Amino acid sequence: MSFARASFTAKLGLIIVIFYVLVALVGPFLAPYKQSDIVGGVWEPISAEFWLGTDNVGRDLLSRMIYGTRTTLFIAFLATSLSFSWGILTGFFAAVSGGWIDQVLSRWVDLMMAFPTLIFALVVLSMVPINMTTLVLVMATLDSTRVFRIARALAEDTSVMEFVEAARLRGESTLWIIFKEILPNTLTPLIAEYGLRFSFAVLFLSSLSFLGLGVQPPAADWGGMVRDNALGITFGRTASLIPAAALAILTVSVNFVVDWLLDKTSSLRKEG
């Protein structure tokens, strides 16, 4: 069950994910320039001075990538964590309570999921000021519906077990059952799901920023950097492909790790 026995792709994926997190945490201290300082010409090629070249207004691309990684991962982390807390709590609550509470919550989630998330997010963002708080709240609210479905299904499976029945007969409260009986028994699939939702959040935030409706300039983030440098493509300048590739590598890596985690869970189930 140790990580040493995991597949090559899972190990590679995990190493890459850890690298990204490190860049987000300590990168800004190592970045050669400030994220919004204009330090060179427009779209300068790769050089000793600018390791990844410069962007559409002459800012150092490497520094912006480093700050962008921090901004992108931080917002995605906040949104996913919030969505998880909310989704798991309501999902478990619906499964344990049953009856009309379950019905109301489930129908609400059905309704929210009958509509593409991106379109919904854009409708809301046309009505509220766009800043970090609103972005995190919008992303978390829309994403929590998916977490709700999974958490509810997992809790349904667990809540018919004898030990939950025993806890109920002992007279334990709903919250006690949720945290002490159901959560510990559903942890691994939930962690896998967290990884998956996190990479979706990164992708989603980047899409919003790419459309100009996410992180607002001059702050750097991946989607926004693709947008800023998109025009360069027609002159053969590949600056916009760097943040896009960073994003693609991260999502692929997370998928590799999640694949391994899910395999682990299903083999656990078989053994048990």
Added chain:
Amino acid sequence: MSTQLLRLIFQRFLLGLLTLFAISILIFLAAEILPGDVAQTILGQSATPENLANLRAELGLNQPPLQRYSAWLGGILRGDLGTALVNKKPVAELIGPRFGNTLFLASVSALIAVPLAIILGLIAVRFRDKWLDKLISTLTLTAISLPEFFVGYMLILFFSIKWQMFPSLSTVNASMSLGERLTAVALPCATLTFVVLAHMMRMTRAAIINVMSSPYIEMAQLKGVSPLKIIFRHALPNAISPIINVVVVNLAYLIVGVVIVEVIFVYPGMGQLFVDNVSKRDLPVVQACALIFAAVFIGLNMLADILSILGNPRLRFPK
């Protein structure tokens, strides 16, 4: 067709309508539910009180929500989508030609993606666990994780800048012939196809493999029926219902893809119009576009369910 079957389909149809109705309430009343002052957000901090009051009157924010909503819905049912805030044009006039363009882009993509996904899925099953199957499955897993703009700009870099085969900006207008139009949308179509293909192909493969493990397939194998005949004559017909389902669900996904792809290629479709008006905070246009996206999305999902009911008799008798 039995009356019971008709009743099931009718029920599913009603459920779709009901969902659309509920979504329309959400879209329209989001301005009401959200905290803060929408008029203030639209105009920004420097707005004068008179401007604010005018905009509130124009958006009808000083009327009761129920009355505004019924007026809005009534207008839509008569084909009147309201008036844009910024340029004062009727919203229907703005959306009309753009809707056609988006429909064209999405249909061409679907016409390429659906047969291709099914053929690739069948190939993967035919060479199951051989190198070809593994190659296809690794490639599709990677493809699922790639963002639309990465694929789009890569295609532009190679096909329009390096090799100059297709234009990087997909401008279309009414005077273009079908051939010119197809050349213009080649790259956006390729991007959309790429994005939905992987998922459809994997589901097709899974659906057929699922059927392939049934006893009657083993029977056919033991009889010595050729592998190709087994897939086409025995497995495919029984896997067709989940395949249709995944195809239609992915067509619905094209709606989200279309928004981003149209922005990448500056294609004059509804997705671009939608995004532009979200930035301009032109609420009537945003709400009308969102409602149309919702109608198409819900309609396609409803279609998927109805086709599943028709294709799989077991679903006709819900527990």
